[in-house]
Amino acid sequence: MADTRLMNVAAALREATDLCMARDPRVFVMGEGVADPKAIFGTTAGLLERYGRDRVMEMPIAENGFTGVAIGAALLGRRPLIIHQRVDFALLALEQLVNNAAKTRYVSNGRHRVPLVVRMIVGRGWGQGPAHSQSLDALFAMIPGLKLVLPTTAREAKGQLIAAIEDDDPVMMIEHRWVHYATGHVPEGYYTVPLDGPRRVREGGDVTIVATSYMLLEALRAADTLAQAGVQADVIDMAVPRPFRPQLVVDSVRRTGRLLCIDTGFRLFGIGAELVASVAEQALGSLAKPPVRLGLPDHPTPSTRALLTDFYPTALSIIDAAAELADVPVERIAGPREALAVELSKLPMDVPHPTFRGPF
């Protein structure tokens, strides 16, 4: 692995953008803060100096307007990358994204294409509250014509962003900011990770766990603990919910008979709902137990941490759900579960990373 470096997801995304801009002069970046000193949590750092203001374009606060501008430019063959510091701000651009980005290829009978990438960041933590921390992956996933990618590891995040920028269709990339801190080995140079559906991250035959984004990290932690109790989880990263390709999940459930889905959004009407439906449609007879979905409860996200103690799924809630699905007696899992619980209780529950000090 001589050609890899240890870096976090934020740095990997920055590197991907840099490589794409160096390679293809049509690629340009638009967003509020892309050219400011904070550089979107570092993900655009140095790009202004390297490529100039014409390609690292600071935007007025006009999300729907500049998204339309990006689509117009994309129709003429430019390759815009839009970045929003919060998913919540991108809501103002839904009109352009849903009505134009998603439909223009279709409505033009295949003549037009919209090579647009929109990066959006989920702002969980530090009391961001109801309108600054939303995970709305499912909202984007439900629109045919938009692709959706949810990166988790640094190596893949880099390749997925490059693939998204190369893609001739509009790609939404939703980054959970707790994932930005996740480090991993990242190869040098230009490479892509295809945007073609889920992939297996851990092999097992007892229970199928499908997770996305930050919840994949929680699920992998859970899988380690489950393994200590003799339960082997088949862990699948639903990194690309759109295009929707559930086959790997369906096949896994055919082997395990048990399905647990976790994503970062609301439990109801979420990505898990679509997966459970697909499994029910295609492999109902394989299910040994009713499938389980974990996700956010049915209310907005309060700011105060006091109301968030049971809000987000954790490795512990994943362990509990998986153990029950796999018929593991409580005594068998109690020891390793408790050890993990002690470990987790040492960390504040409202920060993306132990080094985080607020305020945004």
Added chain:
Amino acid sequence: MTRTTTSGGAATVGDNSPLGLYRSMLRIRLIEEAIAERYAEQEMRCPVHLSIGQEAVAVGVCAELRRTDKVVSTHRCHAHYLAKGGDLKAMMAEIYGKAAGCCGGRGGSMHLFDDDVGMLLSLPIVASCMPIAVGAALALRQEGTDGVAATFFGDGSIEEGVFHESMNFAALHRLPVLFVLENNLYSCYTGLADRQPDRPLADLAKAHAMAAETADGNDLEAVRAATARAVARGRAGEGPTLLVFDTYRWREHCGPNYDNDIGYRTEAEFQGWKAGCPVERTAAALRAAGLLDEALEAALRRELGAEVAEAFDFARNAPFPAADSVKDHVYG
């Protein structure tokens, strides 16, 4: 803040004497400085957007409003909330995430409201506040009152389409709305020149056949005078006004620190604005008029300091909301 006791609905927000308004500005300053000082304790676990340096706009505008008039604010809402008479303890408890907070801890610092004093809402999404204020003005008129609605927002907010949608609607229906633009020259870490063409901001109102005024936002009396004319227009059924007040945010966009070193603005620029401190300017005017001396200033600071300390103690010691209340109020 002492409230005047003139009859019910027509009561002003607070004490509009020169000293009363100075006191209101100083109070906001001291509260926000206390937040800045204690933020590092990591107990206020939500974003905070301080208005230090912008107090004259909040106090000058609210001085011309009645308690029953409505205010809708943004992420930077502390000063507006306090100037409109919002309860200090409820604000501090909200920032500390406590049950006694104005939102019960659900909103944090960007959602401050106090229904008792017409502080209707604060909204953290840029420009989201404007049409809400237009709607409040519509309701006030439908109710047959001569009330007005004011919405505060920054120079960045006027880049959103909804600014124009709101002005057009308000002008069309001659609604009693005050669009209060606090031009502090920056949207986060990006200066106006990188976001907008150079033109007088007040001209934006012309496109909607709306009245507009520009004034020095650090001059309390100038803010009051412009606001008074806008309120009179609104109450008389003559429609909305865009008020443009030039001012400056002293500390970082979000958080307690100074950030003149990170490269988007200069220390010299900051020092220039600091020299024109709105609180100090108001104090100087009072001193010149013989209304303030050192002893009175010291007494004021002592009194306000005690109030602020008490509010922080209250907020820090207040209980968190009960975990099982989290599901309440999703629907009625």
